[in-house]
Amino acid sequence: xxxxxxxxxxDLIMDAMESILNQDSFEVATVDAVIERSGxxxxxxxxxxxxxxxxxxxxxxxxxxxxxxxxxxxLSNDAPLSEILTDxxxxxxxxxxxxxxxxxxxxxxxxxxxxxxxxxxPNSPESFRNFLSEVFLMSQQRGEIREDIPAMNLSLMFTxxxxxxLFMWFVRPEAANLSLWAEQSTSLFLExxxx
Amino acid sequence: xxxxxxxxxxDLIMDAMESILNQDSFEVATVDAVIERSGxxxxxxxxxxxxxxxxxxxxxxxxxxxxxxxxxxxLSNDAPLSEILTDxxxxxxxxxxxxxxxxxxxxxxxxxxxxxxxxxxPNSPESFRNFLSEVFLMSQQRGEIREDIPAMNLSLMFTxxxxxxLFMWFVRPEAANLSLWAEQSTSLFLExxxx
Numbered sequence: 001x002x003x004x005x006x007x008x009x010x011d012l013i014m015d016a017m018e019s020i021l022n023q024d025s026f027e028v029a030t031v032d033a034v035i036e037r038s039g040x041x042x043x044x045x046x047x048x049x050x051x052x053x054x055x056x057x058x059x060x061x062x063x064x065x066x067x068x069x070x071x072x073x074x075l076s077n078d079a080p081l082s083e084i085l086t087d088x089x090x091x092x093x094x095x096x097x098x099x100x101x102x103x104x105x106x107x108x109x110x111x112x113x114x115x116x117x118x119x120x121x122p123n124s125p126e127s128f129r130n131f132l133s134e135v136f137l138m139s140q141q142r143g144e145i146r147e148d149i150p151a152m153n154l155s156l157m158f159t160x161x162x163x164x165x166l167f168m169w170f171v172r173p174e175a176a177n178l179s180l181w182a183e184q185s186t187s188l189f190l191e192x193x194x195x
Numbered sequence: 196x197x198x199x200x201x202x203x204x205x206d207l208i209m210d211a212m213e214s215i216l217n218q219d220s221f222e223v224a225t226v227d228a229v230i231e232r233s234g235x236x237x238x239x240x241x242x243x244x245x246x247x248x249x250x251x252x253x254x255x256x257x258x259x260x261x262x263x264x265x266x267x268x269x270l271s272n273d274a275p276l277s278e279i280l281t282d283x284x285x286x287x288x289x290x291x292x293x294x295x296x297x298x299x300x301x302x303x304x305x306x307x308x309x310x311x312x313x314x315x316x317p318n319s320p321e322s323f324r325n326f327l328s329e330v331f332l333m334s335q336q337r338g339e340i341r342e343d344i345p346a347m348n349l350s351l352m353f354t355x356x357x358x359x360x361l362f363m364w365f366v367r368p369e370a371a372n373l374s375l376w377a378e379q380s381t382s383l384f385l386e387x388x389x390x
Contacts, residue, residue: 081389136388145388149379157383160359164351184344188352192387193331193340194276 010048012038014062017055018102026105029056056109059102060128067091068131081139082190088132089162089182096166097178104170107163129155161185205243207233209257212250213297221300251304254297255323262286263326276334277385283327284357284377291361292373299365302358324350356380 016038020029031052035045049055067088074084096103129152136151145154165181211233215224226247230240244250262283269279291298324347331346340349360376 144390146386146390149383149388153376153379154383154388156359156363157356157380160355160357161352162355163359164355168351181348184348185352188344188349188387189383190387190389191341192383192385193344193349194385195339195341 009038009040009044010058012040013045013048013055014059017052018059021056021059021102021105022099023101025101026108029105053109056105060106060109063095063099063102064091064128064131067095071131071135075135075138078142081135081144082186084135085158085186085190086183088135089186090179092162093165093178093182096169100170100173103166107166107170129159132158158185158189161189204233204235204239205253207235208240208243208250209254212247213254216251216254216297216300217294218296220296221303224300248304251300255301255304258290258294258297259286259323259326262290266326266330270330270333273337276330276339277381279330280353280381280385281378283330284381285374287357288360288373288377291364295365295368298361302361302365324354327353353380353384356384 013034016034017029020033020037029052031045034052034055035042038045049058070091071084071088074087132155133152136145136154139145140147140151149157162182162185165176165178165185169176169178169181208229211229212224215228215232224247226240229247229250230237233240244253265286266279266283269282328347328350331340331349334340335342335346344352357377357380360371360373360380364371364373364376
């Protein structure tokens with residue numbers, strides 16, 4: 001019984017966190033608030049997740065899953081990198097525009113209280129940076145892109161550019177065009193700035 | 196008398212902050228600690244700076260000044276963008292390697308407690324992103340680089356790539372080669388990833 005109820009508790013916790021984040025803010029979404037909203041026991045929470053941020057990361061992975069599946073399918077169909085990257089960048093910005101509070105929480109959860117990234121699972125096979133690194137590695141093996149920069153570094157550089165746009169948009173939504181940012185970042189990443 | 200003593204208090208405050216940050220950490224460097232170390236009155240502190248972060252930003256600007264002057268000189272001598280950017284990227288990483296605690300404080304000061312950037316003076320003519328934007332604008336006017344991406348966006352994209360390397364280095368210094376990161380980021384930014 002414990003085994004079959006486990007995935008259900010996990011979903012209850014994630015759904016409670018998602019609903020609190022969409023209605024309120026990152027600060028309000030404490031472990032206590034999630035436990036209360038989800039109705040699970042404290043022990044059940046910690047059995048499924050080590051921390052608040054772990055729940056948020058799981059939400060981000062759940063949200064990214066359709067995009068990841070689409071990209072994997074395109075990769076196996078030999079779609080060009082430009083097409084795959086455009087879809088990924090647009091997918092990230094679209095999702096953030098549809099879930100601005102949740103998106104902000106996801107960004108917040110990747111930084112500690114001093115604004116320095118606290119990657120909880122840098123080597124998790126599920127992490128987005130690893131997925132993106134895999135995309136670049138396949139593209140390098142196909143001979144599409146340069147090989148002198150490791151695929152993981154390319155992954156971090158591309159997300160670094162995208163994140164700046166998200167940051168600007170969170171701080172001054174009226175001044176930032178997130179879709180245009182995604183388009184420009186992708187183009188710069190592929191082609192560079194030089195004429 | 197007040198007028199001539201003002202720059203001196205400002206320097207005393209900045210020096211005190213610098214020494215606390217180099218010895219201790221971002222958390223220890225409170226306004227109270229800076230006041231105590233510098234020996235200035237509380238009123239004098241707030242006459243010169245609105246906040247702790249404002250002092251750290253001033254320190255970052257003071258540190259960046261030689262690099263900015265060098266870049267401006269090269270710009271006026273029509274040096275190619277690649278040379279100027281390489282120097283800037285290397286200057287930033289070198290300075291962080293020489294002042295890791297201060298560097299981490301500078302990064303921390305640009306984010307609020309939720310890890311979202313809180314740019315105190317996005318339009319300050321002294322801000323680094325503005326300086327870099329000016330470099331790209333001149334390069335665009337010379338016809339060296341693409342004009343379809345605004346110079347300010349280019350500035351943010353380039354710093355976004357550099358920051359990712361700094362973040363990695365702060366979190367796992369043993370796993371990151373900051374100088375190589377600066378070189379690779381600059382090259383990717385200029386040439387793009389496509390073959």
